[in-house]
Amino acid sequence: MSLYNVRTPDSPPKIEAISIDKRPLISVMIPAYNCYAYVEQTLKSVIHQVQDFSDFQIEIIDDHSTDGDLGAIVEKYSHLNIGYFRQEKNVGSLRNFETCINRAKGHWIHILHGDDMVKEGFYHEIFELIRSYPKVGAVFTDYIYMNEKNEELYALPPLHHESGILHNWFERISKGQRVQPPAIVVKRSVYEDLGSFFAVHYGEDWEMWVRIASKYDFAYTPKYLALYRLHQNNITSRSFLSNDDIKSILKVIDIIQHYWPTDKRKELKQEALKNFSQYFAKISDKIYHDYRSPQAAHKHAWQSFLMHQNQITLKYFVKNTIKRIIRYRI
Secondary structure, eight states, X not given: OOGGGSSSOSSOOXXXXXXXXXXXXXXXXXXXXXXXXXXXXXXXXXXXTOSOGGGEEEEEEEOOOSSSOHHHXXXXXXXXXXXXEEOSSOOOHHHHHHHHHHHOOSSEEXXXXXXXXXXXXXXXXXXXXXXXOTTOSEEEEEEXXXXXXXXXXXXXXXXXXXXXXXXXXXXXXXXXXXXXXXXXXXXXXXXXXXXXXXXXXXXXXXXXXXXXXXXXXXXXXXXXXXXXEOOTTSHHHHHHHHTHHHHHHHHHHHHHGGGSOGGGHHHHXXXXXXXXXXXXXXXXXXXXXTSOOHXXXXXXXXXXXXXXXXXXXXXXHHHHHHHHHTTOOO
């Protein structure tokens, strides 16, 4: 039986080392599943800023999409030697990421989801970070959230005011997610050392960044050069509606506490629970109004409160309860 019959591995899948003479510096691997409307935009955001294609491997990894022919998109750019691989059946996001990593030939791997984008100058900054800090395990830029229409919505404050290695990063990233996938490039040898994504389909990236940070430094630039898309058809949005986001993060916290020093586990666990509970509580408003689901919003607010009791989670639970009682308009 193929391991890919197990959609959610319960331990990090092994990544085999490769030995080829001539390797690109970066592999841009684009996992895609039923995001046909966005994939070409994603691809264009990469190729428009590539000057020397010998430095790059660019490949779309199609998880057996049914909403459009991704191979036809790739064919339009055949002169650029863009790769295309289609799974024989739908294997799920974790196994598709694993395929991305295993097929990557570059020294560094950028897993750029098929509905996200990078801004002009992203790879220039990534190259600069790699050249300046060659011993780190991962490099990343800051990022902006966008919607279905490519409208930029908001961004979080920068982690640091200048480029460089982030100090105390392991503890900081352990307290909450602060790196979205389009912004980060990871050394292939790190995946070979630590394995691929596992356990959950929401929050698997946070677990990975904490796992890497437990052993390797991260280099960062405060420039906002990646775009993370929010839309109702992606895994994040579906997780909000089903409450799988909260269940998954609780599982991730249980996993990552084993990466923490014993004397820090209680403190870091409480910080992570508090930070995520407040984030999820605030999401309940989005579920109520944007996704037009009062029942799911109320349940989300309640589960956030159970996750960690604080003023913010109490506020949103009470708020959603009142809105349901008075049948507040959507």
